[in-house]
Amino acid sequence: MVDQNNREIVDRLIHTCAWCTLLIPTNSETFGFGARASHNVDLIEKKGQFVSINLSLAQKTTVALVIPEDSPARQAGFDLFFITCSQDCAEQLKGALHFELDVYDGLDPDLDEPK
Numbered sequence: 201m202v203d204q205n206n207r208e209i210v211d212r213l214i215h216t217c218a219w220c221t222l223l224i225p226t227n228s229e230t231f232g233f234g235a236r237a238s239h240n241v242d243l244i245e246k247k248g249q250f251v252s253i254n255l256s257l258a259q260k261t262t263v264a265l266v267i268p269e270d271s272p273a274r275q276a277g278f279d280l281f282f283i284t285c286s287q288d289c290a291e292q293l294k295g296a297l298h299f300e301l302d303v304y305d306g307l308d309p310d311l312d313e314p315k
């Protein structure tokens with residue numbers, strides 16, 4: 201039952217743009233890219249599943265697939281895979297991730313909320 205639900209979620213998310221959340225039709229081209237997760241994120245339990253990532257500066261939540269251990273992308277050093285509907289969305293998401301990591305890398309997540 202749980203596996204069935206997970207499968208439906210994965211099937212849905214694999215066709216959803218991680219930036220604009222548009223549903224990508226089954227036969228359309230997708231634009232995906234790999235990324236490295238920061239070392240303090242524990243993804244071992246999540247391999248092959250989607251995780252949500254909060255981009256606090258962009259005020260967005262995005263989703264990424266945690267790359268399975270036996271995948272070539274994992275061997276290339278990537279932990280996460282983002283799926284987008286267009287090159288434009290891929291660039292904007294990369295930009296947001298880059299900005300987020302530049303600002304927040306190594307900081308306490310509690311500092312995300314402005315005081």
Ligand SMILES: [Zn+2]
Binds near residue numbers: 219220289
């Ligand atoms: Zn998009």
